[in-house]
Amino acid sequence: MQLLGLLRRELRSECRQWVDDGDISEDQGNRILARYGTRLDDDSDSSLAYKVLVAVALLFVGMAILMLVSANWESIPRAVRMLGLIATTVALNGVGIYQYLQRREGIGWLFLGGISYGASIMLIAQIYHLGEHFPNGLFYWALGVAPMAWLVRSRVITLLMLAVAMLWLFAEGQFSPPWAMALFMAVGLTVAVQARSAGLMLVLAAVAVSWLNLLLGWAYGYPRGPDFEAGHLTLNLGLLALLYALVCWLGSRPALHWQRAGSLIGLWTLRGYLLLLLPFTFSEFSEGYLHEQAGLTDPGLWLGLLPALLASSLLVFRRLGQTGGRLLVMLLPFVMLAIHGLLSRDDAMLFAVAVNLLALLSAIVLIQEGLRRGLSQFFYSGIALVLALAVMRYLDLFGDYLGAAAMFLVAAAVLYGAARYWRRQQRLVAPESGEGQA
């Protein structure tokens, strides 16, 4: 994973300093930075600061518009109020469109136009005292912004659309399955691909996971409303596997922006995996999960199997990922079937022991990979996982005192083994560097 690629700004700054100090030549600096898709004379640092400041300023202007709307302009006639806001929306978007067509600028105006458009919907609802089914207002807002985001391929306008669409997702999701979210995700994906945005890809992954969880809630609760059941955990296991496969696929792409997207999604997938794993290390939680899951008829199982099988196929046929990760993903569909088909609450202790061992194994792999590949994120995630496991087992006295003592001993062995491995690696590297210098 090209984790350093996520810190290009810092890399540029460091490299410029090395060149200024005479430690490396300009050509060497450029060659180093080229590995991360940037160069010494890349001036996006200053433009980034400018863009962020302008974006925040525009956001405040947008909030001021919302406050103005909220202030109820009682003294102004209804028609004037309404036409005024519509005219403002048209004017802001008009200026944005003109500037975009002339110089490929004006995104700020279009962003502001998008906020003004949403505020207009609210004002009209306010003027005419519309109160029925407020999620519709959010839907129309996101719907109106979507084509603009798609046409100008703007990340900030797409984020506005996705933010409003997420509000709609949670509001409408209480009344009916929010199928139309697929439209907003499709627009977001198109912009993310065209604008080569790793951040937008990560946001889209989060939106997709939320959407699928809500749809599964509807599968459980239809027609009353969404219910959240144990099967959601099974679904998220499958989704994590798919995200892992996606990360491997992105990492194998030649283009650096895809690799960066893979790194960013990979980091959060790793965090999601660890967060999902930890609760299952408690026997009470595992017992609750095994008791609540509805066996082989559980919709969570089947909706989770789809991404898990897709991930397995992707990893096998395209020969992606590390052997350990690939094996884990390939086993996952069978594990999911076994959990739902064979296990009951009576097997909770056995299940929790297996998850604890898996967590420990994950920690070992993370520490090892962190040391081997020099990835501090992996190394510290592994250490944090071991420490978290130790603290949790100390608190809940897993398997009584002897069980906890055994867990601590294993954790100590892992850490000691990691330390020894690290020292051995350092000794192997040191003579080589010495020779190089000589």
Next chain:
Amino acid sequence: MKQRTLGLALLAALTLQVVILAGVFVNGFYPLWLGKEIRVETRPVDPRDLFRGNYARLGYDFSTLPATGFRPGDVIYLPLEQDGELWRGLTPSHQPPAQGLYLRGRVSGLPWGGTRRVTYGIEALFAPKEKALQLERELRDGAVAVLKVAPNGRAALVTVETKAVDN
């Protein structure tokens, strides 16, 4: 995309926004234009809408209904019957009545055990904070909402009067 095509597409995107705004406006306005004026009893309550400013929220006798047979998101039709100067709601159903005035509403949730809340689009009387609070005080002992109800059941809130003035 060619510059001219892009320009036209951007104009179309802007037009879509204006069309949606016009649709929201027409949806809110046409009951006021075409609707029959009726008066129904109401009670004010007082939340503040984060997005849309201050308003007095109005509750009606027909704002809740038995949970049986209805679920959140369902569209329901409430037949109306005149009782003196005021109108009152009858038994709601999933189909519009063949004749007579009725309100179109949507089941919005489960406020407490055994009942569901229904919104008809006539629950929010937007006003500045001070005016909303004053209205809430004035109308605390009972009020009459003046509505305009379109032939398809869509309703718009015209104003709210004190019950004493009306009676």
